[in-house]
Amino acid sequence: MIVYHMLDYIHESPAALDRTLQDNESEIQAVVQKAREMGVDRIVLSGVGSSFTSCLMAQPLFQMHCPLPTAVINSEESGYYAERWITDKSLVVVVSRSGERGAVIDTLKVAEQKGALGVAVTGVADSLLAQSSRLSLITREGPEITFPKTKSVVTCTGTLLRLGLALADPQDKTATERLALLRNMPVIMTDFIERIEPQLAKLMPRIAAHKLVNVVGTGSNHGAALEAAIKIQEASYVPTRGDSTAGLLQGPVGALNPDWMVYALVLPQDLELTRQLLTLTKGFKAYNLAVHPEGLDLAGLADDEILTPPFDDPYLAALAYLPAVQLLAYYWTVKRGMNPDAPSSMNSILEAILPPGRQEPELRK
Template identity: 25%
Template sequence: AEGAYALVVMTEHEPRKIVAVRRVSPMVVGLGDGETFIASDIPAVLGRTKRFLIVEDGEMVIIDDTGARITTLEGDPVERDVFVVDWDAGQAEKGGYEHFMLKEINEQPAVITETLAGRLNQDGSVWLADVTFDNDYARSLKSVWFTACGTAYHAGLVGAALFRKLLRIPAYVEYAHEMRYNEPLVGSDSLTIAVSQSGETADTLAAARLAQSQGSRLLALTNVVGSTLAREADDILYTRAGPEISVASTKAYIAMLVAEYLVALRIGRVRGDVDKDLAADIARGLNQLPGLVEEALAREDAAIAAAEQIVGASDVYYLGRGLDYAVAMEGSLKLKEVSYLHSEAMPAGELKHGTLALITEGVPVIAVATQRPLFDKTMSAVSEVKARGAHVIAVAYDDDAAIEREADTVLRIPTAPDLIGPIVAAIPLQLVAYHVARLRGNDIDQPRNLAKSVTVE
């Protein structure tokens, strides 16, 4: 057989039997109390069971009155241990919030704490149980490749920039669906980091397999324990974000970013690129993050006011430089996903190379300005759009007074170290996207035409 599929079949001749088969596309069997479920991934049925059978490629599932069993396509029995998920089913409920997206945005301080728990020491040393490469391997690395799609790609943008800055090593990020056809120069001296919330993204799996086939070691950065990506990787770093129900990712994205800092510290300390003082500074910043994010969340009223300013727009543009550009990309995607407004993000320096022609009176432009060394350059671009009549909304630190001269509205975030500032800056952009969608009356948790886990190419 060819192609990718996950099929569930019934027949009127045996009404109490279900047969399911998978090739490439993922499948799990949920074992409930007197009931059995077939789904593409664990979160789909988490509210009904925590016990699962993972169906491997080219296997068949037979469900009847005796229970569920897995066989080969030829019918030979396959022994498979039951996999128990430790997620709390209560996390898959709204818990008093109007939408899962808002609940998940507000869970981010706790998620950051969980992602760091037991992994990061105050001196910046890191212990990652399932990242098993030795010190010699870390020292031998010549390049690091991030591959991902969508929000995970934007996390990869931050990761690649972070690795270049801290490790002084070539670090690249490629869309998984492009990496497969771009002849990536990965090999035994390369580490490929595949980033996927679900661990089932078809294009990311294909790119990861390509990298492995060329001799690269594969590190899976994923949220779902037992996912295909986790099972196939050489090393695993689970983000521990818990079940994310809303299609638009928020807390899983933040957890991905935090996890990337842990990997960078793990490699950087071994290689000597990150000295003790810098490692301790980064650890201090990461441990401050839950409180900083909590404070950013407390300023939701400002995000609501900004949402009211752009809800009637037909186009919204996002600007940033360096790490701020990666955050702008993610903010733009969030707005597109849930509000259905056209949105575009670009490096601030690219504005004059075409997009400035689209800036007219009243067009909203959201500028992210947390990178202090790049502030003046970012403000130069803001001045350009302001001169064309744009309505400028800026994301900036509490201690940044200069921003008031250029921006019509400022979304203030608590002052943070440059390296972790972009994580905090993501919070108001998530809230703005959510509230624009709410004001427009959209189906926020299930945006049209989109799926949580993209299991097809």
């Protein structure tokens, strides 16, 4: 069987995260110092596509630890909120792995025109975004020639999480403890990948029998579920929804039938909520597949389970569970006889979303 680059990149993600956290520490501290000198009173996190879901995965941590109000805004819609959220007292963090997304660059330009503190998070130091920003945090995933990004989603998310903890009150002891856990996430992610991959690969015949997917989670895993909707669809073309666990429970669950698979990203904190959801989805005869730490009892409501090492931090959970999302997208695409590195729609999409005359960094000649 052909092994595509996408799978290699998933396995490289923990090391890429480790490099990114280490190499950006002084730059992150400089951002925090500048924000305090300016008297920043609000924060905006902005991106499009998977960069937007990276912001959503970091949002719960910002809300937990950062004393300033934080808004996550899709860069394509930043104009709707600029008057309220982008001022000369704003910290505006824009995210684009390629650094070539026009809407993200435009959001940064508006921020700097208004006197805000603009910060670019990108994997390409010579990109338009990095060139347009006075402050940049460069992620260290290295080349990623696939269209569905994996390790760069991890590094962008990890960078935002580190920034959120750096902005916490210095007396916040929980933030200090969570920082230690964040720095250990590369090891935890490696363990998750090793545990999840063989279980998922074995289940692919059952998974691939379904036509539609709904991925759910809580905390930062809600953002991971939304990222799953992007990744599965752009690689395998299987229609996919991403929801919070409660969001699917409150109404949309009624649309499920045997064509659907529910992929539940489960934490100890949302065990009872997940049980409620799976009771309903089972009644509608959807296929329930739950990813959860070993030892959690789902009371037989999941048709299949993928067991992970113990983990119970809802604010960093997305980093641990992203491999479950990315590996599902990869193996399902391969099962369908498709190339996950370069989906057939790739060139048409890139032509539509890139600024005139620009290319994805890895596609430049």
